[in-house]
Structures are given as structure tokens and as C-alpha cells.
Amino acid sequence: MSTFEFAPYDLPPEAKALRGEVRAFLGEALEDKPSVERARSWSGGSREFSRKLGARGWIGMTWPKRYGGHERSYAERYVVIEELLVAGAPVGNHWVADRQSGPLLLRFGTEEQRRTLLPGIAAGELCFCIGMSEPGSGSDLASVRTRARRVEGGWKVSGQKIWTSNAQHADWMIALVRTGDAEQRHASLTQLLVDMKSAGVAVKPIANLTGESHFNEVFLDDVFVPDAMLIGAEGDGWSQVGAELAYERxxxxxxxxxxxxxxxxxxxxxxxxxxxxxxxxxxxxxxxxxxxxxxxxxxxxxxxxxxxxxxxxxxxxxxxxxxxxxxxxxxxxxxxxxxxxxxxxxxxxxxxxxxxxxxxxxxxxxxxxxxxxxxxx
Amino acid sequence: MSELRAILAETTERVLANAPDWARVEEAGLAKVLVPEEEGGFGGSWEDAFIVIRACGYHAVDLPLPQAILATRPSDLYPPMLLAAQMAGALQAALDLSVQYTRERKQFGKPLASFQAIQQQLAVFAEEAAAANMAAAAAFRAADLVEENGGDAEFEIACAKLRANQAARISTGIAHQVHGAMGFTAEYRLQHLTKRLWTWGSEHGNERHWADWIGARVAARGTSNFWPDLSSG
CATH class of the missing domain: 1.20.140.10 (Butyryl-CoA Dehydrogenase, subunit A, domain 3)
Known part of the structure; x- marks a missing residue:
């Protein structure tokens, strides 16, 4: 009878108990942080702060322990996220990885990818960026033109991403690329893990109207991506990116x-x-x-x-x-x-x-x- | 949804959907949703009552069923909550009608629903209907928690009625705009919903009343209590 079912949800007792703990930690950690800096919310980041949160066990909270996670409930994660946002904590360095890159790898990634990357995310050590938008592909995401062509042992990726937040700090990018015929549109898209330290990756910050540089242009010039860095299946990029956006939103x-x-x-x-x-x-x-x-x-x-x-x-x-x-x-x-x-x-x-x-x-x-x-x- | 609640929802629909009369409502025991089983009632919670009261709004029922339910658990606090639920139901019904109408009505050789200008407006309508519904549902949930834990649900009820008023203000305009002249006729069903929404927007507190009440309370509690209070539930 409702178009969208939103049912009241009571946080379980363990989530309520955690709130006080998080609030006390943030009260101390952010004591001297001015209001205008708190207003940056998840656009502001500090690797040191991310490490502190990782040490607390508040990144990758719901992930399996064997991948560095903490097997806590979604409700507990919800409480931590809420408190971090309200306090204006500098969470930008791990935010994307915790919110969408990690969950995406958990769902579609290989066992090796999970074992090598998820523990680093959960520790607050790894920063990820989102390789979706391109100069010609904003809302029409399925039109991306960055190409990955098959070579011995992997792919060579060439093209350009833009509006990529945190690319200048990121260790990894999850890039949506075209691995087949552009005529196929959705069916020739694939997600690859790109090591931002690879040869051929160039990042150029773009100043926004506040004068800060959160987003960037990322140029990919024949960047080698090994086979092991394919996420999910070749050609499944469109449905996977849909799942990633659901995590994001x-x-x-x-x-x-x-x-x-x-x-x-x-x-x-x-x-x-x-x-x-x-x-x-x-x-x-x-x-x-x-x-x-x-x-x-x-x-x-x-x-x-x-x-x-x-x-x-x-x-x-x-x-x-x-x-x-x-x-x-x-x-x-x-x-x-x-x-x-x-x-x-x-x-x-x-x-x-x-x-x-x-x-x-x-x-x-x-x-x-x-x-x-x-x-x- | 629990099995009992699903049965209640089904019974409510069966009784209220087509020209309901008081005898059938009584026979189905809908007015006794809150009355304990040992006293011959359904033995339900406020969340169960929400289903029945919201359906009264959805079907524009002209029977004093919400009042009869309230009479089994008299309270001065709850009338605006009941109205918020009726408004949530009426908003959903007006949305359903608007979706149906724009899919059927053709201009320029295609359904109105195929125009982005229409789609974007109805998306806003759907969001507002969802928000009003959530706010009312959460207030009824809060009323149940009061019976378990004490306290009162005043704040939640104030928010629910205010959010319903906001949603009605935005959505009734969209409903009529996408219906064109047809929605303005006495014959077409939309007016039964929007006229009720406009009446209910003033009853038991308009936007000024509740925004002032909430604003005074929040300001009195002070900046440092704002988030702790909001997140205490």
C-alpha cells in the first residue's frame, strides 16, 4: 500500500551502548577542531585520524574477521557513522573505502584481493578513490570511454577520469573501464583495481569554488593492470557499479x-x-x-x-x-x-x-x- | 510484518476499500484494535492501530473510526498523531491516483507519465509521501515504547504532524498540477483526498503551531543537547 516501505527500526542495545563510547572518543580527539573545519565533514581527511579509528575497530566493522573486519552489526556501524558525521570528524581518507570499495570487494572481489586489501582498509591505512566520471561521462555513466585492452598478463588502460575526490591521496582506484565494443554500451564495461602508484598515472588537482582541492583529473596513459586486479567478471561492470552506488547512497x-x-x-x-x-x-x-x-x-x-x-x-x-x-x-x-x-x-x-x-x-x-x-x- | 498484523491489514482493506459502513466496521472489530484480547478486542499495539487509521485516510473513509479507536485509550496527546497517519494514507492515495492518471492520459501522442517534467514532480510527491508515512509510523512506534518504558511521545508526535503538514503543502499542489482540469472537478476522486488534506493541515496544529512548539523546545534544551536528544531513540 506504500510505494516505498520504510519501517521503524529500533537500534539494538549493543548499538546504543557503543554510541557513548564513540562520543567520548570524538569529544577528546576533536576537542580543538574549529567549527568551519568540522563543516568539511567527509570532505576533510587525515590519515592519522583514520589510523586511530582503525585501531578502535571502527572501520570495516561488519566485515569478516579473516579480512581484518570486526563482525559487528550494521546497527553498530550505523551509530559510528552517524557520530562521526555529526562531530565533523576528518574521515575523508578511509570514507570511500569503508563505505563502498571494501563492500564491493567483499561481494565481487577475488579471495586474493580481499586478503591483501581489506585488512589495510580496516586499519585505516589505505585510501581509495572512485573512478567513474569522465570528461564526457557524468550522469550518463554508461558512456565511459577509458579503454582497457588485453595484453600479456593483464590490461593496458588509457583514458581520463575527472571529479575524482581524494585521487591525490589515494592508494587505489576502482575504475570503470571499457573492455569491449562501445556499441554494446552496458555489456562492455568492467571494473579494475588500479594501483595509483603505477607508471602512467598522473593526478592533477582541480580547485573548487571554495579554493580547496578535493577533486582531481586523473590521466591514465597505458597503465598496466595485472589480471589479478579484475573485480568480478569482465563485462559485468555495469551491474557491479550499480551495487557500488547503492552502497554509496x-x-x-x-x-x-x-x-x-x-x-x-x-x-x-x-x-x-x-x-x-x-x-x-x-x-x-x-x-x-x-x-x-x-x-x-x-x-x-x-x-x-x-x-x-x-x-x-x-x-x-x-x-x-x-x-x-x-x-x-x-x-x-x-x-x-x-x-x-x-x-x-x-x-x-x-x-x-x-x-x-x-x-x-x-x-x-x-x-x-x-x-x-x-x-x- | 508479523502474521497477525498481516491479517489485520488484510481485514482492514476488505472492510474499508469499498463503501464501508459502520456495521461492517464494528463486526470486523476494527475500532477495538487496541482493546486487550481478554476484553474482546484485537489486543494490538499503536503500530497495529497505525495500519487501520492510515487506511481511513487512504480510502477517504467517512466514518468516525479513528475517534472510536482513540476512545478506547483516551489521551489529549494523540489526536495530532492519528491525523498524521490519516494524512499519510491520503497522500499515498493521491500519489497512486496521480501515477495512474498520468499513465493513462495522453497528450502530444504519448502518456503524460513519459514526460520528464511530470516524472520529476511525481518523484518529489513520492518522496514527500514516504517521509510523511515514515514520520507517522515512527510516532506510533514511539507511542508503543512509552507504554513499555514510560515518558511521553510528545516530540515525535509534534514532528510527525509537522512533517505531514509540510508534505501535504508540497504534494497537493503536484497532485492537482499533473491532473489538469480533471482533478478540479467535483466528480473525480482526487478532491476527496486533497480537500481532506487541506482541512487536516489546520486541525490539531498547523505548521506554525508545531514548528513554534518544536523550535521553543529545541532552543530551551540548548545546542549541546540537540544531537543527543535527536539520537536518543
């Missing part, structure tokens, strides 16, 4: 990105808000509370072994809309007298927020996915 990071400026707004208005300020706080809180329930429902689906790809698209579109409304609405209602911490946090999030509904699948692509589920296309 199903976490709670799609509604918490503007938390920092909302907290700054609460601080500035204090305990005597005007009616207009109360209304904004109330509207945002109701949307955020609802999104958290939906996000929990997705965690519940993951825990039950379901694939919540369409539900994740619903939450991501609702969530990024909230993330974009918050800085705009806060600016519109900010009192005349603020302070520097508030101003810097606000301007940073105003400037960053356009990316929220682009990264990980644009708003229009997500709505297209939902429309298909509705039977409109």
Missing part, C-alpha cells in the same frame, strides 16, 4: 552535511529565539528527525540482507534538499549581530552546498530512479 551522510551551521544557528540565537527563529528551528528539526528515521529504516533493511537502492535514492534526494535549505534559510534569518565562527561556517556551507545534490548521483538522476520505481518510465 545508503548511509546517513546524505542529510547531515549542514549540521554544523544549524548548530551554529542554535548557538547564536540562544535560549530566547524570536518566533521566526523558532519556526525555522522547528521546521528543520522535523525534517531532520524524519530523515533520521528513514535512514535508520534503511540500516534495518541492510541488516535484514535487503538491497535498499531505491529507498536510498529517496533519502538522498530528501536529505540533500534539507542540507541545501539549511544554510540558505539560516542566512535569511540570521540576526544582524553574529560572530566570526558563525559567519565562516555559514559562508563555507553556502559555497559547498551546490555539490550536495551532484555528488553520488544528481538530483535529476535520483528522481529518474524513483520515477522508474513508480512505473512512469
Amino acid at each position: 545508503s548511509g546517513p551522510e546524505r542529510y547531515l552535511s549542514s549540521m554544523r551551521v544549524f548548530l551554529e544557528f542554535l548557538r547564536i540565537v540562544g535560549d530566547t529565539p524570536t518566533e521566526a527563529e523558532r519556526l525555522l528551528i522547528g521546521h528543520v528539526t522535523a525534517r531532520m528527525w524524519t530523515l533520521r528515521q528513514m535512514s535508520l529504516a534503511i540500516a534495518g533493511k541492510l541488516a535484514a540482507g535487503e538491497n535498499p537502492a531505491v529507498a536510498a535514492a529517496v533519502v538522498k534526494d530528501l536529505g540533500t534538499s534539507l542540507e541545501q535549505d539549511i544554510p540558505r534559510d539560516v542566512q535569511a534569518l540570521a540576526p544582524a549581530k553574529t560572530d566570526e565562527v558563525f559567519d565562516r561556517t555559514l559562508i563555507y556551507l553556502l559555497q559547498t552546498s551546490p555539490s550536495f545534490s551532484l555528488r553520488g548521483g544528481t538530483r535529476e538522476i535520483l528522481r529518474g530512479i524513483i520515477a522508474r520505481e513508480l512505473g512512469l518510465r
Whole structure:
């Protein structure tokens, strides 16, 4: 009777117990971190911080122990992820690997790939980047042109990736490449693990409008990739990348990105808000509370072994809309007298927020996915 | 869904889907969903009641069934929660109607549903309907937890009614836009849903009422309690 089933999900006691532990750790580890840096959320990264989290056992939490994982529940992982995001922890170095590269390798990778790479990810030592977008292939991902041609013992890869976050720090890229006839479109795509230290890989950072360089151009010039670095099967790249995007979209990071400026707004208005300020706080809180329930429902689906790809698209579109409304609405209602911490946090999030509904699948692509589920296309 | 709950959902559909009358509702025991089994009721939880009350909204039922359910467990806190569930049901029904209509209605030689301008609007509608439904379901769940653990579900109920009001504001406009003039007629079914949604948007607290209530509470609790409070459930 509902198009999308979102059922209330109660976190189990072990997950609730873990929250206090994570909060105490982050309170100490991030004590001196300024608000504007916390606002970077998972765009900011520190290998040292990732190692600390790895040592705590908070990366690769749900993976089997034989691959360096910790065999904890999805609910426990959910709690850790939520707390890291709300605190604005510098998780960028392991975020992609923990969220999607590792799970992808667990599902489609070879035993050797799992044994050699997953423990390094779980320890917070390895940084991965996503080799999907190309200069001519954004939303139309199936049009990628980076080619891998067969050679003795592997492939030679040539082409260009772009908007690749963290490529300048990454040890590995999971690249979507064309291994057959472009006419076949979906059927000739393959995923390869590319060692970023290989000869022929060149990374060129692109400054974004805030002046920071998170994303990059990656040039691949006859890069040798050995047979052992094929993920899954040749020609299965399209369905595998779909699974990877479902991992990418199903976490709670799609509604918490503007938390920092909302907290700054609460601080500035204090305990005597005007009616207009109360209304904004109330509207945002109701949307955020609802999104958290939906996000929990997705965690519940993951825990039950379901694939919540369409539900994740619903939450991501609702969530990024909230993330974009918050800085705009806060600016519109900010009192005349603020302070520097508030101003810097606000301007940073105003400037960053356009990316929220682009990264990980644009708003229009997500709505297209939902429309298909509705039977409109 | 548990087996008992599935039976309840099935019974609810059978009774409410086609021209329901009070005698059939009584006979099926829907008003006694919360009444303990030993007193001749279904012995259900608030989450079970959610199914029946939401269906009243979905089928635009003109019987005082939600009120009858509430009368078995009187409370001043719960009327907005019940309304949020009815709104979630009505939103889903209006969405289903909009999807069906745009797939059938042709212009420029093809179904309206094939136009991206229509698809993108209905995707937003579906998201809003899902959000209203989640918020209401979570409030009913919170009401069950109160009976186990004490406390109250005031905050969750406030959020659920506000989220339903927000969703109704956005979605009723989309429903009528994609229906064109047909949706504006007295004869077509859409108006039975949207007129109820517009009425319910004011009953038991409009957006101003609940946003102000939540905003005052959040501000009084202070910045450092915001996330701990939100994540306490």
C-alpha cells in the first residue's frame, strides 16, 4: 500500500551502548577542531585520524574477521557513522573505502584481493578513490570511454577520469573501464583495481569554488593492470557499479552535511529565539528527525540482507534538499549581530552546498530512479 | 510484518476499500484494535492501530473510526498523531491516483507519465509521501515504547504532524498540477483526498503551531543537547 516501505527500526542495545563510547572518543580527539573545519565533514581527511579509528575497530566493522573486519552489526556501524558525521570528524581518507570499495570487494572481489586489501582498509591505512566520471561521462555513466585492452598478463588502460575526490591521496582506484565494443554500451564495461602508484598515472588537482582541492583529473596513459586486479567478471561492470552506488547512497551522510551551521544557528540565537527563529528551528528539526528515521529504516533493511537502492535514492534526494535549505534559510534569518565562527561556517556551507545534490548521483538522476520505481518510465 | 498484523491489514482493506459502513466496521472489530484480547478486542499495539487509521485516510473513509479507536485509550496527546497517519494514507492515495492518471492520459501522442517534467514532480510527491508515512509510523512506534518504558511521545508526535503538514503543502499542489482540469472537478476522486488534506493541515496544529512548539523546545534544551536528544531513540 506504500510505494516505498520504510519501517521503524529500533537500534539494538549493543548499538546504543557503543554510541557513548564513540562520543567520548570524538569529544577528546576533536576537542580543538574549529567549527568551519568540522563543516568539511567527509570532505576533510587525515590519515592519522583514520589510523586511530582503525585501531578502535571502527572501520570495516561488519566485515569478516579473516579480512581484518570486526563482525559487528550494521546497527553498530550505523551509530559510528552517524557520530562521526555529526562531530565533523576528518574521515575523508578511509570514507570511500569503508563505505563502498571494501563492500564491493567483499561481494565481487577475488579471495586474493580481499586478503591483501581489506585488512589495510580496516586499519585505516589505505585510501581509495572512485573512478567513474569522465570528461564526457557524468550522469550518463554508461558512456565511459577509458579503454582497457588485453595484453600479456593483464590490461593496458588509457583514458581520463575527472571529479575524482581524494585521487591525490589515494592508494587505489576502482575504475570503470571499457573492455569491449562501445556499441554494446552496458555489456562492455568492467571494473579494475588500479594501483595509483603505477607508471602512467598522473593526478592533477582541480580547485573548487571554495579554493580547496578535493577533486582531481586523473590521466591514465597505458597503465598496466595485472589480471589479478579484475573485480568480478569482465563485462559485468555495469551491474557491479550499480551495487557500488547503492552502497554509496545508503548511509546517513546524505542529510547531515549542514549540521554544523544549524548548530551554529542554535548557538547564536540562544535560549530566547524570536518566533521566526523558532519556526525555522522547528521546521528543520522535523525534517531532520524524519530523515533520521528513514535512514535508520534503511540500516534495518541492510541488516535484514535487503538491497535498499531505491529507498536510498529517496533519502538522498530528501536529505540533500534539507542540507541545501539549511544554510540558505539560516542566512535569511540570521540576526544582524553574529560572530566570526558563525559567519565562516555559514559562508563555507553556502559555497559547498551546490555539490550536495551532484555528488553520488544528481538530483535529476535520483528522481529518474524513483520515477522508474513508480512505473512512469 | 508479523502474521497477525498481516491479517489485520488484510481485514482492514476488505472492510474499508469499498463503501464501508459502520456495521461492517464494528463486526470486523476494527475500532477495538487496541482493546486487550481478554476484553474482546484485537489486543494490538499503536503500530497495529497505525495500519487501520492510515487506511481511513487512504480510502477517504467517512466514518468516525479513528475517534472510536482513540476512545478506547483516551489521551489529549494523540489526536495530532492519528491525523498524521490519516494524512499519510491520503497522500499515498493521491500519489497512486496521480501515477495512474498520468499513465493513462495522453497528450502530444504519448502518456503524460513519459514526460520528464511530470516524472520529476511525481518523484518529489513520492518522496514527500514516504517521509510523511515514515514520520507517522515512527510516532506510533514511539507511542508503543512509552507504554513499555514510560515518558511521553510528545516530540515525535509534534514532528510527525509537522512533517505531514509540510508534505501535504508540497504534494497537493503536484497532485492537482499533473491532473489538469480533471482533478478540479467535483466528480473525480482526487478532491476527496486533497480537500481532506487541506482541512487536516489546520486541525490539531498547523505548521506554525508545531514548528513554534518544536523550535521553543529545541532552543530551551540548548545546542549541546540537540544531537543527543535527536539520537536518543
